[in-house]
Each structure stands twice: as structure tokens, then as C-alpha cells.
Amino acid sequence: MSHEPQPLLPRELTHARLTQRISDLVLHQRSPLGWWIALVICALLTLMLLVAIWVLFSTGVGIFGLNIPVAWGLPIVNTIWWIGIAHAGTLISAVLLLTRQPWRASINRFAEAMAMFAIVCAGMYPLLHLGRAEFFYYLLPYPDTMDLWPQWRSPLVWDFFAITMYLVFTSLFLFMSLLPDLATLRDRATHRFQQYFYAILALGWRGSATHWARYEKATMILAAVATPIVVTVTGIISLDLSVSIVPGYHFTIFPPYFVCGALFSGFSTVALLAVLLRSLFGLRDLVTDIHLDYLGRMMLLFGLAVTYAYTQEMFTAWYSGEDYYRYVYIDRWTGPYAPVWWSMIFCNAVLIQLLWFKRVRRSGIAMLCLALTSNLGMWLERFQIVFTSTHADYMPANWDINWPTGWDWAAYFGSLGLFGFLLLLFVRIMPLMSMHDMRALIALRRGGRDDG
Amino acid sequence: MAPLFRRRANSLAVVILVGILALLVAISVFAYVVYRSPYQTDVGYAPEQPVPFSHQHHVGGLGLDCRYCHSGVETSDFAGIPPTLTCMTCHSQEWTNAEMLAPVRQSLTTETPLSWTRVHDLADYVYFSHRAHVNNGVGCESCHGRVDKMPMTVQKAPLTMKWCLSCHRNPAPNLRPLDEITSMGYSPATDGASGQMLMQRYRIHPDTLKECATCHR
Numbered sequence: 001m002s003h004e005p006q007p008l009l010p011r012e013l014t015h016a017r018l019t020q021r022i023s024d025l026v027l028h029q030r031s032p033l034g035w036w037i038a039l040v041i042c043a044l045l046t047l048m049l050l051v052a053i054w055v056l057f058s059t060g061v062g063i064f065g066l067n068i069p070v071a072w073g074l075p076i077v078n079t080i081w082w083i084g085i086a087h088a089g090t091l092i093s094a095v096l097l098l099t100r101q102p103w104r105a106s107i108n109r110f111a112e113a114m115a116m117f118a119i120v121c122a123g124m125y126p127l128l129h130l131g132r133a134e135f136f137y138y139l140l141p142y143p144d145t146m147d148l149w150p151q152w153r154s155p156l157v158w159d160f161f162a163i164t165m166y167l168v169f170t171s172l173f174l175f176m177s178l179l180p181d182l183a184t185l186r187d188r189a190t191h192r193f194q195q196y197f198y199a200i201l202a203l204g205w206r207g208s209a210t211h212w213a214r215y216e217k218a219t220m221i222l223a224a225v226a227t228p229i230v231v232t233v234t235g236i237i238s239l240d241l242s243v244s245i246v247p248g249y250h251f252t253i254f255p256p257y258f259v260c261g262a263l264f265s266g267f268s269t270v271a272l273l274a275v276l277l278r279s280l281f282g283l284r285d286l287v288t289d290i291h292l293d294y295l296g297r298m299m300l301l302f303g304l305a306v307t308y309a310y311t312q313e314m315f316t317a318w319y320s321g322e323d324y325y326r327y328v329y330i331d332r333w334t335g336p337y338a339p340v341w342w343s344m345i346f347c348n349a350v351l352i353q354l355l356w357f358k359r360v361r362r363s364g365i366a367m368l369c370l371a372l373t374s375n376l377g378m379w380l381e382r383f384q385i386v387f388t389s390t391h392a393d394y395m396p397a398n399w400d401i402n403w404p405t406g407w408d409w410a411a412y413f414g415s416l417g418l419f420g421f422l423l424l425l426f427v428r429i430m431p432l433m434s435m436h437d438m439r440a441l442i443a444l445r446r447g448g449r450d451d452g
Numbered sequence: 453m454a455p456l457f458r459r460r461a462n463s464l465a466v467v468i469l470v471g472i473l474a475l476l477v478a479i480s481v482f483a484y485v486v487y488r489s490p491y492q493t494d495v496g497y498a499p500e501q502p503v504p505f506s507h508q509h510h511v512g513g514l515g516l517d518c519r520y521c522h523s524g525v526e527t528s529d530f531a532g533i534p535p536t537l538t539c540m541t542c543h544s545q546e547w548t549n550a551e552m553l554a555p556v557r558q559s560l561t562t563e564t565p566l567s568w569t570r571v572h573d574l575a576d577y578v579y580f581s582h583r584a585h586v587n588n589g590v591g592c593e594s595c596h597g598r599v600d601k602m603p604m605t606v607q608k609a610p611l612t613m614k615w616c617l618s619c620h621r622n623p624a625p626n627l628r629p630l631d632e633i634t635s636m637g638y639s640p641a642t643d644g645a646s647g648q649m650l651m652q653r654y655r656i657h658p659d660t661l662k663e664c665a666t667c668h669r
Contacts, residue, residue: 145487147614186456199456204465 045417082122088266089115248389296361347377512600
């Protein structure tokens with residue numbers, strides 16, 4: 001732990017004040033106007049998503065722009081993109097806990113919430129693009145009357161297990177982190193209904209020393225488990241592509257490349273939420289520019305790692321000596337999807353260079369813009385991987401160009417709305433900052449042995 | 453502040469948590485049992501027919517061969533339901549005034565086939581061929597049971613994919629020599645020629661029986 005003077009917290013902040021501020025946000029304060037506007041917009045987008053799903057289920061998967069040769073269109077692009085965001089949420093929280101970073105306390109809660117809701121969005125698309133969504137349970141190894149077992153060589157099955165495990169784990173992790181705060185809310189709630197609501201969720205937490213000792217141990221174990229899980233799950237998602245022999249998919253660099261990409265988009269999304277939430281709820285003194293600075297450094301680090309992966313991919317394609325592998329790159333640079341490739345490079349490799357400057361990293365508006373472009377860049381990256389690799393592979397006679405349809409876009413923007421909708425509800429029901437972690441940080445600043 | 457919950461809430465919480473788990477297990481077991489029960493598979497299904505035709509009487513009693521009526525079984529995917537004229541080979545002489553047989557005589561005069569109710573109804577996405585089975589050592593009894601003991605035709609096998617695969621994955625114990633295909637009461641695993649020998653004689657390659665496209669075309 002660094003002993004430099006902690007500028008992460010305002011000097012006059014005490015346990016009581018902090019707890020009061022954060023819990024009052026949930027219990028007593030009315031929602032700001034901006035929250036209502038955002039909620040209505042997100043609710044409308046969610047409605048659009050529901051309509052798209054309704055039409056999809058009643059008409060069939062043909063309403064999406066999926067066709068041979070691009071059989072995996074926008075739904076898979078969106079899955080990979082969302083799952084990247086989801087992974088970073090848990091990993092940030094877990095790794096920063098394991099490495100005992102003090103700046104974690106202000107951001108870990110909404111990083112975890114972000115992971116939770118992003119995984120919901122991610123898990124939705126593979127089911128939507130199955131075509132026969134009602135048979136999704138065929139992926140489960142249950143004792144069926146067909147005497148069939150899932151095809152364990154199929155990445156679709158790996159995906160199913162990876163995403164399901166991740167969903168279970170993320171919700172557990174989020175709930176664990178919420179537990180002491182739920183008890184705080186229970187004790188401070190005045191409405192009978194609120195008291196019972198938080199009391200049931202708090203599972204009888206009394207804050208005794210035994211509780212805290214076990215809690216710390218359990219949290220550390222979960223964090224230690226989280227790290228390999230996140231890396232494995234992102235790796236498995238990348239294997240969906242790289243176990244195939246399609247040029248443009250078949251690269252051994254994919255798992256680490258995807259993990260870096262996931263962290264890049266995840267840190268960007270955390271920065272995005274940090275800027276938005278702190279201005280929405282007036283928390284500029286708790287989520288400071290220093291937090292943004294750290295997030296910016298992380299974005300830069302993983303942005304550079306992703307850029308390195310791009311160069312390695314190109315090198316591998318050239319070094320393989322295979323015409324089709326090389327052609328994928330020529331096609332990415334000059335083919336019908338070339339604007340996607342160059343926009344991606346601009347967002348992920350060029351714009352992030354701005355993060356070398358401290359002034360940029362400490363400016364809320366600049367970080368907001370860079371977070372948006374980085375997420376856009378990562379989305380474009382997934383787009384170009386999925387579309388350019390399959391639209392022109394080993395069979396020139398099959399080459400074709402597919403573009404997403406209006407329903408594709410409806411499902412994509414709808415998922416953004418769903419994510420926002422769930423997150424907005426979450427911050428009104430649960431404390432958007434981890435009160436117990438913050439209290440521990442205050443205690444640490446005082447140098448006391450306070451258990452927070 | 454008065455506590456929100458009484459003491460017994462602790463036990464209630466445990467009961468609820470255990471209850472949820474128990475409920476999940478119970479639902480799984482229930483689904484497992486129901487999906488194998490005759491309720492789902494129709495084992496024991498013996499629908500009412502226009503004429504109460506008795507296989508017991510015709511096969512067990514009189515000793516008619518299956519192929520006398522189901523004449524397409526060796527040459528066609530469908531075993532075939534006999535035309536009314538097949539019934540009339542005997543019933544123009546026997547039981548000519550029986551009340552029970554009135555629909556058969558009516559069918560002949562009006563030239564409308566009898567409308568039997570199908571007992572063995574496979575799913576539409578399965579392509580079952582009688583010809584492929586009876587010419588390669590699978591006897592009638594293996595799927596249809598002892599029809600010579602059925603006063604009313606009844607479904608004996610569950611017709612699930614698992615049941616099909618139990619033989620497709622290991623056909624040898626179910627094979628009979630060609631002259632025993634329509635026999636009733638023959639036990640292919642113990643009687644007559646050995647399964648392995650018959651596998652060779654019929655040139656059965658077990659791998660091809662397990663392909664998806666063997667049944668789902």
C-alpha cells in the first residue's frame with residue numbers, strides 16, 4: 001500500500017458522512033431529472049429490443065442479416081463485444097482487490113453491476129441467433145430420451161457453459177460485495193417495505209467481527225477465483241472463432257488478444273459510467289479526476305496491447321505464406337468492409353495515444369469521449385473479425401457481402417437500452433458505491449485499526 | 453429498534469433455501485420420469501379401430517404370416533395396410549354375415565378403404581424404412597412385440613430416439629436369419645445363428661447406423 005498522501009478522498013470525509021451520503025441517495029433523495037430522462041430513453045430502447053425479439057421469434061432468424069457466407073453476423077459481434085465489457089467489470093474489481101489498489105473502492109460497485117448487466121446482454125444474442133431458440137437446452141448434458149450428449153468439440157457448447165458459469169459467478173460476486181451495504185441500508189431505511197426488502201437480502205448480517213473475518217476471507221477467495229475464470233471465459237469466446245480453419249479466425253493469438261480487448265473496452269466502459277454517474281448524482285469528490293487518471297492509464301495500456309495484437313495478426317498472416325490468409329488482410333484494408341477496419345484503427349490505435357497526456361486523462365469530458373470511441377472501436381474490431389473473415393474465404397465462388405438489417409440494429413441498440421435500463425434501476429435500489437470499501441479506505445487514511 | 457424478524461425467521465430462511473433446491477431436484481426427477489412414462493411415449497396405446505381386428509386370432513391362432521397382409525414390407529418403406537380384398541380372400545367365405553365384419557363388406561361395396569387408426573406413429577422428421585430393416589435381419593417382433601398375443605393391436609416399444617439407438621449402436625444381439633424375420637417367440641440373442649456372423653452376412657457396418665443422416669434426412 002502506498003503511503004503518499006491520499007488525494008483520493010476529500011479530507012473532511014468521515015464514516016458517518018460517507019454512509020449518510022451514499023445511503024441517502026438510495027433511501028431518501030428523489031431521482032434527478034437526468035435520471036428520469038435517461039430511464040425513459042432506455043426504456044423505449046428496451047421496448048424496441050422486445051419488439052425485435054418478438055418479431056424474431058414469430059418470423060424466424062431470417063430477419064437478421066445472417067446468410068452464407070457470413071453466417072455469424074451482428075448477433076455474434078454483439079455477444080463478443082458485450083462479454084468483453086462484462087469481463088472487465090469483474091476482473092477490474094477482483095484484480096484491484098487482490099493487488100490492494102485504494103482507488104478501487106469508488107468504482108468497484110458499478111464495475112460489478114456493469115459486468116452483471118453486460119453479461120445479460122451478451123448471453124441473449126447466442127440464444128436469439130440459434131434460429132430455434134426453444135431448443136437451447138439441447139446444449140445441456142441432461143439425460144434425454146434421444147440418448148444424445150452435447151457435441152463437446154463444438155465451441156457453441158463451450159460458450160454455453162462459459163457464459164452460464166460467468167453469469168452465476170458474476171451475480172454471486174456482486175451480491176457478496178453488496179452484502180454489508182444491504183445491512184447498512186436495512187438499518188437506515190425508514191419505510192417498513194424498504195426495511196423488509198433490504199433485511200431479506202442482507203441475510204441477517206450483523207457486522208460482528210466473525211462476520212467480517214469470514215467475509216474478508218470469502219471475498220478474497222472469490223476474487224482469486226474470478227481472475228482465472230475471466231481469462232478462461234474470454235479465451236473460450238475467442239476459441240469460437242479461432243478453432244475454425246477460416247482465414248482471419250484461425251490465429252493462436254486470439255485468446256490473449258481477446259482478453260486484452262475485453263479489458264480495454266471494460267476499462268473504457270467503467271470510465272464512461274464513472275463520468276456519467278458522478279455528474280448525475282453529484283459525486284465528483286468521491287469519483288475524482290485521479291480515478292479517471294488511473295482508468296485512463298489502464299485504457300492506454302490495454303489499447304496498446306490490442307494494437308500490438310493487430311500487428312501480430314498481420315505478421316502471422318504474412319508469415320504463414322498462405323495466399324488466403326494474406327488476402328484477408330488485403331481485403332480488410334481495401335475491400336468492402338475497409339471503412340470498418342480503418343475506423344477501428346483510428347479509434348483503438350490512434351485516438352488512445354491522447355491518453356499519454358495527463359490533462360486528457362484528468363478531464364471528464366475527454367475521458368467520456370475517449371471511452372465512447374474506444375467502445376466503438378472495439379465493436380468495430382469484432383465486426384471486422386466476424387464479417388471480413390467469412391465473407392471471402394477459401395471458396396471464391398462463395399464470396400459475398402452481407403450487411404446487418406434494420407432488425408439487427410434494433411436488437412443492438414435495444415441491448416444498449418436494456419443495459420442502461422437495468423443499470424439505472426440498480427443505482428436507485430442499491431448503493432452505487434461500495435460503502436464498506438470506502439469506509440475501510442477512510443480508516444486506512446487515518447492510520448487507525450478501525451474495521452470500517 | 454425492534455428487530456424486524458422473529459427468531460423463527462432463521463429456520464424459515466434455511467427451509468426456504470433448502471426448499472428451493474429440493475424443488476429443483478423434484479422438478480428434474482418429475483420431468484425425467486414423465487418423459488419416459490407411457491404418458492409421453494404412448495406405450496400401451498391401443499386405439500379403437502373400425503373393425504376390432506385381432507392379431508392374436510389371425511397370427512397366433514390361424515398362423516398367417518405377417519407378409520400375407522403387410523405385403524409391402526420387404527419391398528417398400530411402408531409395411532402397408534392390406535386392401536379390403538385381402539380380407540375378402542377368406543371373409544367372402546368365412547363369417548360372411550358376422551355383424552363385426554359389416555364395415556369390411558361395406559368397404560368392398562362402396563370401394564372405400566377401411567380407415568384404420570395408426571398405432572405406431574413416428575415423428576415426421578424420422579425416415580423409417582421397413583424394407584431396410586426386415587431385409588437386414590431385424591424381425592417384426594423386435595419392434596412390434598408379440599403381435600400373436602394381441603387381441604387389439606397395441607404399441608409395445610417407446611419409439612424414442614434412445615430406443616432406436618439402443619439397437620443402432622449395437623445391432624448384433626437383435627439380428628435374425630432371414631427365415632426367422634416374421635417368427636414370433638424367436639430370441640435373436642440366444643437362438644439360431646450368432647449376431648456377429650449375421651452382421652457379416654448382412655454386411656452391416658455399425659458406423660453408418662449412427663450417422664444423423666441415416667434416420668434424419
